[in-house]
Amino acid sequence: MQSLLIANRGEIAVRVIRTAKEMGIRTIAIYSEADANSMHVKLADKGICIGPPEPSKSYLDTPRIMSALEVSGADAVHPGYGFLSENPKFAEIVRASGKIFVGPSAETLELIGDKVKAKEVAKKVGLPLVPGSDGPVDFQKALEVASKIGYPIVIKAAAGGGGRGIRVINNEKELREKLPLAMQEAQVAFGDGRVYIEKYLINPKHIEIQVLADKYGKVLTLGERECSIQRRHQKLIEEAPSSYLTEEKRREMEELVAEFCREIGYEGAGTVEFLVDQEGNFYFMEMNGRIQVEHPVTEIVYGIDLVEWQIRIARGEKLNIQKPERRGYAIECRINAEDPNTFLPSPGMVEELYLPGGYGVRVDTHLYCGYSVPPYYDSLLAKLICWGQTREEAIKRSIRALEEFRISGSGLKTNIEFHKRVLSSREFQQGKHHIRFVEELMI
Numbered sequence: 001m002q003s004l005l006i007a008n009r010g011e012i013a014v015r016v017i018r019t020a021k022e023m024g025i026r027t028i029a030i031y032s033e034a035d036a037n038s039m040h041v042k043l044a045d046k047g048i049c050i051g052p053p054e055p056s057k058s059y060l061d062t063p064r065i066m067s068a069l070e071v072s073g074a075d076a077v078h079p080g081y082g083f084l085s086e087n088p089k090f091a092e093i094v095r096a097s098g099k100i101f102v103g104p105s106a107e108t109l110e111l112i113g114d115k116v117k118a119k120e121v122a123k124k125v126g127l128p129l130v131p132g133s134d135g136p137v138d139f140q141k142a143l144e145v146a147s148k149i150g151y152p153i154v155i156k157a158a159a160g161g162g163g164r165g166i167r168v169i170n171n172e173k174e175l176r177e178k179l180p181l182a183m184q185e186a187q188v189a190f191g192d193g194r195v196y197i198e199k200y201l202i203n204p205k206h207i208e209i210q211v212l213a214d215k216y217g218k219v220l221t222l223g224e225r226e227c228s229i230q231r232r233h234q235k236l237i238e239e240a241p242s243s244y245l246t247e248e249k250r251r252e253m254e255e256l257v258a259e260f261c262r263e264i265g266y267e268g269a270g271t272v273e274f275l276v277d278q279e280g281n282f283y284f285m286e287m288n289g290r291i292q293v294e295h296p297v298t299e300i301v302y303g304i305d306l307v308e309w310q311i312r313i314a315r316g317e318k319l320n321i322q323k324p325e326r327r328g329y330a331i332e333c334r335i336n337a338e339d340p341n342t343f344l345p346s347p348g349m350v351e352e353l354y355l356p357g358g359y360g361v362r363v364d365t366h367l368y369c370g371y372s373v374p375p376y377y378d379s380l381l382a383k384l385i386c387w388g389q390t391r392e393e394a395i396k397r398s399i400r401a402l403e404e405f406r407i408s409g410s411g412l413k414t415n416i417e418f419h420k421r422v423l424s425s426r427e428f429q430q431g432k433h434h435i436r437f438v439e440e441l442m443i
């Protein structure tokens with residue numbers, strides 16, 4: 001691999017470019033007209049404008065990206081997260097053009113994108129599933145399964161995921177009303193009307209296992225991240241390891257995840273998502289076939305560059321390393337351009353920027369003074385990742401770093417104060433937070 005086209009923008013494009021450069025790989029940025037002055041374009045060896053600001057005409061437009069790939073002569077594509085990163089068609093088109101897609105095969109993306117099929121594989125390898133329907137349901141089957149497992153239940157779209165196409169149902173009357181709607185919505189949103197049902201778990205934690213797997217069947221699991229601090233399926237704070245898991249439970253989850261990955265012939269970096277209930281039981285939810293926003297907390301506690309391994313695996317290298325030892329605790333705060341009260345996006349010009357630093361502090365960002373945050377994309381401005389020998393130290397260091405952090409400019413608001421509130425709360429400090437914590441904090 002001589003050169004790599006980064007089919008993304010923002011902090012993740014910068015993140016990938018940095019590692020590619022260290023590996024001696026030439027980098028090609030693509031950018032929309034709204035991103036002409038973006039950091040990823042400045043850092044890359046070459047930039048190609050691919051279209052107007054709207055994602056559908058730029059970062060989501062396969063033909064335009066394939067043209068840029070052809071023109072640039074790059075021999076590989078890194079898709080980052082979001083956009084086309086888990087699109088099986090895109091992965092297949094890249095492969096068919098003779099280029100390397102840095103990620104799992106189209107077949108694997110297809111399989112894990114189908115939540116019903118993924119659950120079948122999970123069941124086969126012995127991963128625990130939430131009680132529910134085995135496979136998609138029709139009206140009769142849904143009523144039958146629901147009365148057996150009891151309410152509340154959730155209806156989920158087979159082609160959904162990440163919180164898209166999920167609905168809570170409290171009783172049979174509601175199920176009769178909402179099931180047809182849920183099926184129609186799934187058909188419209190995903191072109192696939194299949195839905196399945198599960199028992200609704202009350203106040204679980206969101207815990208996910210990181211994996212790396214090479215083309216030769218070697219699978220390495222790198223512990224978990226806890227991502228329970230979220231709002232409307234947007235994660236806000238993630239940490240590794242989770243203080244909620246015992247070493248025994250961690251090993252059990254990691255072994256099952258490794259078996260799942262071997263079963264589907266997974267390759268690249270990936271994440272298997274679980275919900276963990278108040279008794280400590282874990283349940284498989286879905287697998288994500290991309291590098292995730294929160295990957296740095298795993299990098300910090302395991303001392304490994306996950307993007308480097310994505311690239312090495314994609315170019316056919318063996319994952320010939322021992323599992324690194326985990327050390328200490330890392331916490332990531334996602335700094336977003338949003339109004340602290342309404343959570344509405346608040347883009348604008350960066351006029352003043354002071355990034356925190358010091359021992360145990362990492363900031364992944366594409367911001368610089370004079371940069372204008374465009375309104376067309378997600379509102380992530382920066383990720384603050386702090387390490388500590390203990391969780392308490394990681395929390396204290398995060399609060400100290402948040403106090404140093406200054407981002408301001410006309411129209412630009414951030415959620416820095418929100419992070420200080422969460423990190424200072426008793427629930428978070430005691431590790432008792434769950435997926436509804438932010439909702440409860442805001443009341």
Ligand code: MV4
Pocket residue numbers: 130154161162163164166198199200201202206228230233273275285286435
């Ligand atoms: C659930 C659940 C409760 N019970 N499944 C949403 C994202 C998707 N990956 C799984 N999701 C959920 N599935 C059962 N059986 C609650 C959620 C959920 C959630 C999960 C993780 C993080 C945040 C969440 C917010 C709302 C609902």
